[in-house]
Amino acid sequence: TPQAGKYSRVLLKISGEALMGDQGYGLHPPTVARIAHEVKRVHDMGVEICMVIGGGNIFRGLQGSAQGMERATADYMGMLATVMNALAMQAALEAENIHTRVISAIRMDEVAEPYIRRRAVRHLEKKRVIIFAAGTGNPYFTTDTAATLRANEMNCEAIFKGTKVDGVYDKDPKKHADAKRYENVTYDEVLQKHLGVMDASAIALARDNDLPIIVFSLDEPGGFRGILAGEGTYTRVHG
């Protein structure tokens, strides 16, 4: 497996839904704690970690606009949802004794630091976990794009996209027994075949900056750590 065991700084992207457990909505504290523990195992390896968490477990801009709300307003609500998820994850990481900073793309100084690039880098150097909240701060984007943007800015070696399955498949492996997992796939193939890795703007931004995306299962205990140690199955999206 290429590139394994070589990472010193990574960005972990998870969807908001990853935090809701078996509930249909919101935050499931034991699930948040479980993911925080997965992050701790990687932090213990000395890897510098940034996180971006989506907001889909609470609110999605597209949902709101489908119900007649102005898209930009709905998107700002979605961004605020990511702040709640970030605060929940910060609390869970602190319960694991990991120093954590939430950095928001929308200023709200009472709850999170503003985004100042060099300051964020300094946190990483001090082995603090950073959670980037409020996406890019702009409507019409997603947290996948925010993850790609921040990973580039922080000079992360790769984005780790934690999902429910251990990589990118040619069709939904939960529905088709003969679905095949890609070991490696190019950005262009992901775009052409509409393989649901991340949205197109995020993939294009990763492609234009040669930022690999590693898609892996977050449901596997120790899976995140394993992949950084060179074990386990995943898909590597690259140029």
Ligand code: UDP
């Ligand atoms: N969002 C946005 N700009 C951003 C990031 C997010 O407007 O830069 C809004 C958008 O409405 C999105 C919502 O926040 O639907 C939640 O983010 P996302 O859908 O990416 O969450 P996930 O699917 O990863 O849980």
